[in-house]
Amino acid sequence: MIKQHIEEEINNQIQEEFQSAYTYLAMSAWFEDKNLSGFASWLKAQWQEEIEHAMKFYNHLIQRDGRPILQDIKKPKVQFDSPRKAFELALEQEQHITKCIHKMYKLARDEDDYPLESLLLWFIDEQVEEEEMVKDIIDKLNLVGEDGSGLYMLDRDMGERQAQNGKGTE
Ligand SMILES: [Fe+2]
Numbered sequence: 594m595i596k597q598h599i600e601e602e603i604n605n606q607i608q609e610e611f612q613s614a615y616t617y618l619a620m621s622a623w624f625e626d627k628n629l630s631g632f633a634s635w636l637k638a639q640w641q642e643e644i645e646h647a648m649k650f651y652n653h654l655i656q657r658d659g660r661p662i663l664q665d666i667k668k669p670k671v672q673f674d675s676p677r678k679a680f681e682l683a684l685e686q687e688q689h690i691t692k693c694i695h696k697m698y699k700l701a702r703d704e705d706d707y708p709l710e711s712l713l714l715w716f717i718d719e720q721v722e723e724e725e726m727v728k729d730i731i732d733k734l735n736l737v738g739e740d741g742s743g744l745y746m747l748d749r750d751m752g753e754r755q756a757q758n759g760k761g762t763e
């Protein structure tokens with residue numbers, strides 16, 4: 594059995610992960626519109642990963658006789674000034690999620706909730722990877738700057754990452 598207030602925190606985190614997914618899909622659509630289909634594909638894979646994150650928390654609640662209560666998803670930002678601005682927003686979002694995960698980890702420790710603590714260790718590592726990955730893309734975007742051919746090459750590289758299992762692909 595899971596404590597009520599911990600259950601609430603997990604439900605909030607389910608919302609955060611779905612919100613992240615929505616943000617990434619909105620970004621993907623923007624890049625698609627700019628004919629940068631490699632970036633769009635990368636972001637769609639990211640959208641799918643965020644849904645998987647949400648479902649990890651969802652399943653954790655069910656396994657422990659808790660109850661997932663889905664919350665509102667806000668309209669995401671749909672317009673961006675540049676590819677770099679979009680990825681800077683992605684980084685801000687990941688940094689926000691990292692804070693949420695760390696806060697929850699502290700709660701799990703304070704409340705001796707070992708199963709949640711164990712689940713969150715995975716998320717702590719995942720956030721280090723996600724932040725690093727997004728920072729790396731921002732670095733590359735800074736490097737190519739306004740150069741169209743550089744952006745074209747980068748888009749091709751980004752396109753190597755595809756959504757898995759046919760989900761989220763065309
Ligand atoms: Fe996530």
Ligand SMILES: [Fe+2]
Pocket residue numbers: 613643687690723
């Ligand atoms: Fe993420």
